[in-house]
Amino acid sequence: MKALLLAALLCPSLAAAGAVRAELLSSRTTAAPAETFNAGLRLVHKPGWHTYWLNPGDSGMATRLDWRLPPGWSAKPFVWPAPQRIVAPPLTSFGYGGDLVLPLELTAPSTPGRALLRATAEWLECAEVCVPGKAVLNLPVTVGLPSRESPDGPRLRAAFDALPRGGPAVSARREDGAVVLVIPGRWPGAEFFPWQPLFEGGSGPVAVGPGRTELSVTLSPGAAAPSELSGVLVRPGEPPVVVAAKVRPGLAALRHLLFAFLGGLLLNLMPCVFPVLSLKVLGLLQRAGGSAAAARGHAAAYAAGVIVAFELLAAALLAARAAGASLGWGFHLQSAPVVAALALLCVLVGLNLLGLFEVGTRLMGIGARASGGSFFSGVFAVVVAAPCTAPFMGAALGWALTRPAPETLAVFGALGAGTAAPFALLASWPALLKRLPRPGAWMETLKKALSVPMFLTALWLLWVLARLLAPAPAADALWKTWSPEAVTASRAAGRTAFVDFTAAWCLSCQVNERVVLSRPEVKAALARGDAFKADWTDRDPAIAAELAAHGRSGVPLYIVYRKGGEPVSLPEILTPKIVLDALGEP
């Protein structure tokens, strides 16, 4: 460092730190009072060496210049020329080599005189190895008239002329773990350099069409997509340009919304929802002849009820999680009073369908003229649908809950829209209703038949309730109770461990256990290692934490540690082959 300082003293306008030589340039030997003129930091790199751009990419450090200016002087920060991509697999950095000028503007004071401007430049110079460079640089400039150009004037003008200019209008969208920039035109060789240090270094065209080109930049681990993407776009044969665009939700988000909508449609066929929906349709048939406008009003109110109820559930869950509760979707089936109430409700609806009493009819607002009745029957549909959403859509909704709040609410909204869609469509187009059978005695028969799934749902809920109130110990000698310590011990012993994260109220868990995990060949394979059962029927924070560690918020989850190795999660719907393959069995 002493040698460096000495060199700086001996040679005031030039300093070297090995492979890079630094100097300050001015376009004026004499600047007019108050004149703003071009200046710059020149870095001359030895072949193979480079310094870094504003966003250095995967490694490196942006070059800095700190001025110590005499009174009355001011300096703008330098403007970054378009960088080059420096590739050293697996890393990509952004920077410069060769003879580089980082241009900037200086403004002289209004009083004439001689000045010595000083600045400290700091950079990182790298070839295979990296060396930090630092130089204290001097720039003598006279202020007076007439203004006189220095020999460096043309070089600085050229540096300014080569800077990136305003570019074409572009758009950007968010995808899973990346942001995609869409530029007009066909540019197979285009490169994009993001200003924000949120991305991995590599980026290149991912889709080149005749009219537009898409470039994808991968987000760094843990980085959230920014609301705006900006940077330098370099197209072969064109001057570099600066582009910026708001980042819109991408196709990935739309796809999730579509699946949520389809899931909502399916929900109508679930044993707990179908009877309620049927009642609504029957009520509509009975009132056939009522005005179309009134029917539409009912449809809209019902849809609003469904969507609001789903949003309220999602919001309650988000709020509980924000407050630190370890809840996942299906949480409403982890509380005995809630399960008991839902079971009672299902019995009441079933009895009502049998025609034993008519209170429920009014409860569901079928007879109500006011659209308020339809709104609450929408809410009611969600309440009775709740037991079914856990087993059938727990995993998908669990995923939705891990997203930022607006996305979660959007997914639940789409789910509600899907749930409400069939009835809303029927009610809005009386022509569709006319295709249904005419009202008659069959309706009473159908109602009675529909009571069966309601009673079955009630029975299932009672069974869940029984498990909640008296958790049965793992009856099978094969299954050990899960704990993190037990799994650690098993892994340390190099044994193959299988963990079944389950809950009594989770239908797909029960199906997997009965159809796959209890098969003799699967049990035999499990017995050769350790089989652990983590029962989440009752709320257990340790299990919730473990689910979260695997990126889940609900059950089922199946994890295999083969011979004590890394955890591998299995699909939610098991087959014997999937389990045996994962266990390493022939």
Place this chain on the structure above:
Amino acid sequence: MNALVLAVALFAAAAPETGKPAPDFTLPGQDGKPVKLSTLKGSWVVLEWFNKDCPFVRKHYGSKNMQGLQKRYAAKGVKWYSIISSKPGKQGHLTAKEAEGVLKDHEMGSTAILLDPKGTVGRLYQAKTTPHMFVIDPKGTLVFMGGIDDKPTADAEDVPGARNHVAAALDEAMAGKKVSVPTTRPYGCSVKY
């Protein structure tokens, strides 16, 4: 070694992610003893990518910042491994014997220096820079990954004013709190694969 390469190949696709299990590995220490991450369950573990000649590493060793952290957390039972993924012939590569010398000369407080000359574990963790830091909880979950602090320079004068992300993550996580900054951008020299 074949098993290790296989294990690496199997999990190469899965980028390390905070909140997820830290990828397992086995590497020899400078003392010749193998270290297997999954057998360290029950302990807090810090992984530090190391290259003694990198100016950014020298910033933290010259200022004794790194040794201070190593010793402070060793006293709390944290296992701290400095990993060298430099290829033989490239900057920062050390033989086991040389690493033993560096451990003493640099007055390092690391539990061991781990030797990864093939870069398999570096690639497994997608280690980009020296230093690049990882904090793993006693359950084997990665709770922090990224740069050592928020002043991405090679200047030792920037150490005192910086927020040390590793110390913050360890202090928060060991107190049972959520790590407030679980992922940061690593800075430094590129790992010399």
